[in-house]
Amino acid sequence: MPTRRMSPPTTRSSPRSTGPRSTAPRSTGLGPGDDRRDLPRGGGSAAAVLRTVLDHGPVARSHIGAATGLSPAAVSRQTADLISLGLLRELPAAACGPRAGRPSVPIDVDTETHLACGVHIAVPSVTFGLVDLRGRTVAREQVPHRGDADSTLSLIARHLPGFLRRHAGSRRVLGLGVVTGGHVDTRSGTVIEHEPLGWRNLPLGPLLAARTGLPVTVDGHSRALAQAEILFGDPRARSSLVHLFVGHVVDAAIATDGVVHRGLRSAAGGVAHLRLAGQDQPCPCGGRGCAQVALSDRALVATAVEHGVIPRPDLGLLLRAVAEGESAVVELLRRRLRAIARVVATLLDMLDPEVLVLTELGTIHRPHLLPDLFEEIAAHSRTCRDPELVVRPSSFGVDVLAIAAGATVLDFVHRSPRTLRNAGGPVPVPVPPPAWAAFATYSGSGLEIFLFDPKLLT
Ligand SMILES: [Zn+2]
Numbered sequence: 245m246p247t248r249r250m251s252p253p254t255t256r257s258s259p260r261s262t263g264p265r266s267t268a269p270r271s272t273g274l275g276p277g278d279d280r281r282d283l284p285r286g287g288g289s290a291a292a293v294l295r296t297v298l299d300h301g302p303v304a305r306s307h308i309g310a311a312t313g314l315s316p317a318a319v320s321r322q323t324a325d326l327i328s329l330g331l332l333r334e335l336p337a338a339a340c341g342p343r344a345g346r347p348s349v350p351i352d353v354d355t356e357t358h359l360a361c362g363v364h365i366a367v368p369s370v371t372f373g374l375v376d377l378r379g380r381t382v383a384r385e386q387v388p389h390r391g392d393a394d395s396t397l398s399l400i401a402r403h404l405p406g407f408l409r410r411h412a413g414s415r416r417v418l419g420l421g422v423v424t425g426g427h428v429d430t431r432s433g434t435v436i437e438h439e440p441l442g443w444r445n446l447p448l449g450p451l452l453a454a455r456t457g458l459p460v461t462v463d464g465h466s467r468a469l470a471q472a473e474i475l476f477g478d479p480r481a482r483s484s485l486v487h488l489f490v491g492h493v494v495d496a497a498i499a500t501d502g503v504v505h506r507g508l509r510s511a512a513g514g515v516a517h518l519r520l521a522g523q524d525q526p527c528p529c530g531g532r533g534c535a536q537v538a539l540s541d542r543a544l545v546a547t548a549v550e551h552g553v554i555p556r557p558d559l560g561l562l563l564r565a566v567a568e569g570e571s572a573v574v575e576l577l578r579r580r581l582r583a584i585a586r587v588v589a590t591l592l593d594m595l596d597p598e599v600l601v602l603t604e605l606g607t608i609h610r611p612h613l614l615p616d617l618f619e620e621i622a623a624h625s626r627t628c629r630d631p632e633l634v635v636r637p638s639s640f641g642v643d644v645l646a647i648a649a650g651a652t653v654l655d656f657v658h659r660s661p662r663t664l665r666n667a668g669g670p671v672p673v674p675v676p677p678p679a680w681a682a683f684a685t686y687s688g689s690g691l692e693i694f695l696f697d698p699k700l701l702t
Pocket residue numbers: 516517527528529530531532534
């Protein structure tokens with residue numbers, strides 16, 4: 245890898261608290277609309293304040309103090325700092341409604357200054373998304389790609405500047421989050437293996453940073469979706485979460501205490517080759533009846549062709565049939581969902597999470613099929629008798645891919661908001677081609693930025 249660490253590492257952020265008295269700020273339930281969300285690990289008081297406003301805003305400073313345990317002076321200092329960074333903003337006092345005495349000025353997340361850009365690379369297409377600091381999709385575009393790495397990277401580099409010009413307006417883009425399926429090493433930004441695309445050991449992050457000039461974070465999409473749920477989705481996800489993604493790949497992600505577990509080799513959550521009872525399809529791994537080969541969208545499309553539901557293997561045609569509610573295709577979705585339920589039951593028995601989020605097209609487009617899923621889970625799980633309380637579809641509907649990709653950038657901002665200042669501020673768009681490219685990666689210990697000469701990559 246032609247990279248070298250910046251020296252001295254001035255961009256490494258400190259996750260330690262800078263607050264005056266709160267060693268481990270926790271939600272006290274005193275804020276409005278308390279939903280027992282925990283505050284994130286690391287990031288100190290600034291992250292605690294930002295998270296409180298994200299969860300409860302618009303909110304008065306006094307409520308921030310009650311929820312974080314910070315003193316009024318510390319809350320004042322932190323909010324002023326976050327306002328100056330463009331992460332929080334003051335709303336007109338009238339927004340709180342008529343009050344006796346001194347009016348309080350509500351604080352909210354500033355969604356007008358920054359955006360995160362996300363690129364989701366799936367088998368048939370690339371999704372470009374812009375999301376604000378509340379994880380809401382501002383813009384989304386989908387472009388089909390051929391699948392080979394070089395043309396896909398060129399397509400992203402070509403399409404991105406126009407996409408940003410069309411939709412970012414005067415807002416500044418904090419970075420580019422790229423997610424895809426399969427085995428992805430977050431630390432080096434490398435796709436170790438993406439079977440359906442045929443990609444192996446592809447340094448996706450460094451290559452895209454060189455071609456776009458944006459700081460790039462790379463992650464597997466199931467983990468990115470888990471991160472999005474922790475940040476913006478079901479509140480229980482911050483305690484313990486299992487996320488199962490079923491698309492062209494089948495992936496899981498596990499998170500506890502708000503932290504997604506990546507594993508020693510960035511391989512945690514690999515359920516693609518979990519052997520399913522009653523399935524016998526040959527798998528490229530040499531086994532038979534693996535989850536990915538039996539449950540993936542590719543298998544669903546092939547079955548739909550077999551049954552004459554669609555004339556040729558085309559996911560777009562299948563989605564159209566789903567949108568039109570064709571009974572034959574809905575029945576295929578129901579059958580797949582019942583097979584997916586076996587995997588869900590296994591994950592529930594193994595990990596016993598507070599919530600398990602399932603992302604797959606049947607539950608996104610046909611939520612009335614959920615009772616089939618619950619019934620089958622209850623029939624096969626040894627521990628979960630009330631799956632309807634624990635298992636739920638993704639919080640993000642059809643925006644799920646764009647939000648997942650952007651969440652890899654937003655997670656870092658919400659955990660370490662002060663790093664915006666340490667890193668020299670966000671990257672404006674459009675970006676000229678850099679003489680040196682930067683590649684940012686982050687972990688529990690903070691942000692690391694690598695610099696390298698893009699020419700070395702060609
Ligand atoms: Zn296999």
